[in-house]
Every structure is written in structure tokens, then in C-alpha cells.
Amino acid sequence: MPAAARARVFDDRLPSDAEIENANHLRQVLASQIKDNEPTCLRLALDAQTRAEVVLSPALARSFMDLLRHVGSGRAVTIVPTEExxxxxxxxxxxxxxxxxxxxxxxxxxxxxxxxxxxxxxxxxxxxxxxxxxxxxxxxxxxxxxxxxxxxx
CATH class of the missing domain: 1.10.10 (Arc Repressor Mutant, subunit A)
Structure with a gap:
């Protein structure tokens, strides 16, 4: 993986203070929208005029929450595809x-x-x-x- 791409992942470094703060904020927003065993619908403002809707399955929402919890705690994270x-x-x-x-x-x-x-x-x-x-x-x-x-x- 090129060095510029590796700088964006957490498997070889700890998150910065700003990344920790952002992860905790996003985790709070996501947690407020999650309902047990139901898809989670998020409405995003991409810019002043453009809106997008994202629907997360319960498993994807839980996985995203786990990722945000680890980053928000200041830990490095590795995502490993099962076929690797x-x-x-x-x-x-x-x-x-x-x-x-x-x-x-x-x-x-x-x-x-x-x-x-x-x-x-x-x-x-x-x-x-x-x-x-x-x-x-x-x-x-x-x-x-x-x-x-x-x-x-």
C-alpha cells in the first residue's frame, strides 16, 4: 500500500486527538439513530445543496460502532478480510x-x-x-x- 494511503489507516499508528474526538462524536450520532435489529437510516448533508441517505444494516451499524469505539478510545485498529x-x-x-x-x-x-x-x-x-x-x-x-x-x- 502506498505511504499516502497507509497514513489514513490505523493498523500501524494510533489515532490523533482530532480523530479520536471525531470518532466519538460520530459514534454518539450513530448511537442515537440505531434501533435494535432494524436498519439505521442516516441523512447526510454533503454540501449546502446536496443531501444523501445512507441505510446501514444492523450488522453494519454494529461493526461501524465497534470501529468508532476503538478509534474513539485511541486504539489502533486492523480490518482483516476473512479470505485473506x-x-x-x-x-x-x-x-x-x-x-x-x-x-x-x-x-x-x-x-x-x-x-x-x-x-x-x-x-x-x-x-x-x-x-x-x-x-x-x-x-x-x-x-x-x-x-x-x-x-x-
Whole structure:
């Protein structure tokens, strides 16, 4: 990606104070228009004479709110298309684990991968599915521990 285009994204930098303020303002405006499980209709003034209407599906509105919440909190954000093939370092970063740990997961076939020459590539969708399974297993284990703790009292 050209340097000028990269300067506009947040995957390699933190948002500026002005961007944080703008994201929080837009999030408040969007939140005031969202209704549960209904499309969100926004009317925009493009200039003094031109108006546009934008309709966001509930899923798109929630995704946009999540993006604005992260930027509004001053965090860097990465958007990863599900079909993207990730390097092992990028996949490890998205899971918040070390690259050697990710390699062990790949070798144990816990996450599918392909080889491109000598390099492993992980499909983003497979990585996200693994993360969901991992998080569900952790939540179940925590619930079980809480129940065991309650039984001891």
C-alpha cells in the first residue's frame, strides 16, 4: 500500500486527538439513530445543496460502532478480510500469542494452514474460528471453576 494511503489507516499508528474526538462524536450520532435489529437510516448533508441517505444494516451499524469505539478510545485498529491469507507473524499478533506458539498450534492441526514454498499461510477465517472456539472453551472452563468454587462454600 502506498505511504499516502497507509497514513489514513490505523493498523500501524494510533489515532490523533482530532480523530479520536471525531470518532466519538460520530459514534454518539450513530448511537442515537440505531434501533435494535432494524436498519439505521442516516441523512447526510454533503454540501449546502446536496443531501444523501445512507441505510446501514444492523450488522453494519454494529461493526461501524465497534470501529468508532476503538478509534474513539485511541486504539489502533486492523480490518482483516476473512479470505485473506496471513503470515504466521500476523496471525500470531491477531491471536495475541507468540509466533512459536502459533506454529505449535499449526503443527498440532488446531488451525488449518497451507504452505507457500517454505512459508505457512493461515486463512483469516480459520484463525477467527479457532479464536471463537478457544474463547468458548475458556469461558466454559471459567464457569466450571466458578461452580466448583461455589460448591466448596
Amino acid at each position: 491469507r496471513l503470515t504466521t507473524q500476523r496471525a500470531a499478533d491477531l491471536l495475541n500469542v507468540s509466533r512459536p506458539h502459533l506454529i505449535k498450534l499449526l503443527e498440532r492441526k488446531e488451525i488449518p494452514h497451507t504452505m507457500v514454498g517454505r512459508h505457512r499461510r493461515v486463512r483469516a477465517q480459520d484463525l477467527f474460528e479457532y479464536r471463537e472456539r478457544r474463547d468458548a472453551e475458556r469461558a466454559a472452563a471459567l464457569s466450571e471453576l466458578a461452580e466448583m468454587d461455589a460448591d466448596l462454600i
